[in-house]
Amino acid sequence: MSDLVAALDPERVQVGDVARRLYSRDASVLRGGRAGVICFPVTTAEVSACVVAAVAHGRDFVVRGAGTGLAGGAVPCDEPVMIVLTRMDRILEVDESRRLAWVEPGVVNLDLSRHLGGTGLHFAPDPSSQQSCTIGGNVANNSGGPHCLLYGVTSAHVLAVEVVLPDGEVVVLGNEEGDSVGYDLRGAFVGGEGTLGIATRICVRLTEDPPEVATLLLDFMSVGAAAETVSAIIAAGMIPAALEMMDQRVVEAVEPFVNAGYPTDAAAVLIVELDGQPAGVADEIMRIGELASTHGARSVRVAADEGERERIWKGRKSAFGAIAVIKPDYYLNDTVIPRTKLAEVVERIYEIVEEQDLIVMNVFHAGDGNLHPLLLFDAREEGVMERVLAAGEEIVRVSVAAGGVLSGEHGIGLEKKRFMSLQFSPADLEVQSRLRAAFDPDGRANPAKVLPSGASCGHVTSLGRLPEGTWV
Ligand SMILES: Cc1cc2nc3c(=O)[nH]c(=O)nc-3n(C[C@H](O)[C@H](O)[C@H](O)COP(=O)(O)OP(=O)(O)OC[C@H]3O[C@@H](n4cnc5c(N)ncnc54)[C@H](O)[C@@H]3O)c2cc1C
Numbered sequence: 001m002s003d004l005v006a007a008l009d010p011e012r013v014q015v016g017d018v019a020r021r022l023y024s025r026d027a028s029v030l031r032g033g034r035a036g037v038i039c040f041p042v043t044t045a046e047v048s049a050c051v052v053a054a055v056a057h058g059r060d061f062v063v064r065g066a067g068t069g070l071a072g073g074a075v076p077c078d079e080p081v082m083i084v085l086t087r088m089d090r091i092l093e094v095d096e097s098r099r100l101a102w103v104e105p106g107v108v109n110l111d112l113s114r115h116l117g118g119t120g121l122h123f124a125p126d127p128s129s130q131q132s133c134t135i136g137g138n139v140a141n142n143s144g145g146p147h148c149l150l151y152g153v154t155s156a157h158v159l160a161v162e163v164v165l166p167d168g169e170v171v172v173l174g175n176e177e178g179d180s181v182g183y184d185l186r187g188a189f190v191g192g193e194g195t196l197g198i199a200t201r202i203c204v205r206l207t208e209d210p211p212e213v214a215t216l217l218l219d220f221m222s223v224g225a226a227a228e229t230v231s232a233i234i235a236a237g238m239i240p241a242a243l244e245m246m247d248q249r250v251v252e253a254v255e256p257f258v259n260a261g262y263p264t265d266a267a268a269v270l271i272v273e274l275d276g277q278p279a280g281v282a283d284e285i286m287r288i289g290e291l292a293s294t295h296g297a298r299s300v301r302v303a304a305d306e307g308e309r310e311r312i313w314k315g316r317k318s319a320f321g322a323i324a325v326i327k328p329d330y331y332l333n334d335t336v337i338p339r340t341k342l343a344e345v346v347e348r349i350y351e352i353v354e355e356q357d358l359i360v361m362n363v364f365h366a367g368d369g370n371l372h373p374l375l376l377f378d379a380r381e382e383g384v385m386e387r388v389l390a391a392g393e394e395i396v397r398v399s400v401a402a403g404g405v406l407s408g409e410h411g412i413g414l415e416k417k418r419f420m421s422l423q424f425s426p427a428d429l430e431v432q433s434r435l436r437a438a439f440d441p442d443g444r445a446n447p448a449k450v451l452p453s454g455a456s457c458g459h460v461t462s463l464g465r466l467p468e469g470t471w472v
Pocket of ligand 1: 063
């Protein structure tokens, strides 16, 4: 503590009970332990000093952005030093001609695109949490978003990262040109979930605003027909900028808030966004309209103006908030499956959830097969967590068995580390742990996360002692 106070302004080192509780959670329903001491550095040198102090005193450290993570990545275990980067929130440099920007890790995702307004450029990764999540968190989780179908997830938009390694040394991985000379350590770092070091400055690629954008709303009387339309669009050689699906429960929950004109009697709606040159967009609108009708779409609506586009997207982006009218708590799963299996796996998810007597809402990035079943529950209900856990586990197993993967964008964190062996062999896991040890030989950076062999969390909760990584 005294080393931290010496390195930082004392006001930016907190050990009070309220702060320790506040920083013990992220946006998931996971609980670990409590934060030991919480630091708010404002420079790379201060981040390095926090790391050096933590390691010198034999403490682990956990870095945190906005805490919107859904896999427990920023949840503390065993009273670590929490390094919170929300005060490192400056946009340091924008080079319009080279289409890049250097930002601090605490910059909120949407703030960068807002800052770029009028330049004809934007930052393409657009997680639905973009109004609050940080670019450092996006880098750590290799985050996605609706428009990542066409533009690629965060890794495709990170040219270089300044990193404080777990021994306090500062290095830059990658370069402004985006060329990889030798091993691509930038690529290894992105998606590291805070286990390989701390990103303190990030050089991001900026994307040109498209000359024309069209947003379509398609509605279907069955989830299967909507899913088949998704596959048919991609099979026809079109990659929309975004291709999202919402089922009837989601539509019914959001429509009263956004008045987007979603058909509440439809089993599923697809939001399809097309962008590019006007002639190409017009052609794709026509082809997608025809394909959708062939696959049973009841209607195909093209947003007439910017206001209508915004209302359609607002419904999609506020889906998680709207569920509060149904149940007070939710557990949001995140798996990926082959697009061709969307219909069958989504049907199976409805069955799994019904077997556990829970409610599910499906709202997801259909174009890349990234499922997000939202399990709704009331945590005060006796025994409900066991049912949520059982349903979540079965969804993961069904997705992997269908040829999919454990996570599309939320990361492994605490949540999925016990499932890593479903996807990776012991040899694969050994190689991953050797990569981790190359960055962090002493295992001090977020040690309880990602790999099954990491240190364990304390799990004593009001529900009794639960297995490691349990949701409560
Ligand atoms: C309503 C809602 C919608 C969401 N929608 C999406 C979505 O569409 N797509 C998507 O991908 N995610 C989504 N998320 C998940 C989450 O917002 C993202 O994972 C986001 O990138 C996390 O950013 P954060 O700043 O909140 O990170 P935190 O939650 O604070 O941290 C996440 C992980 O990153 C590590 N970390 C944070 N900062 C750094 C850093 N500077 N250096 C190294 N490691 C760091 C932490 O240790 C932790 O492991 C959603 C979450 C919510 C609540």
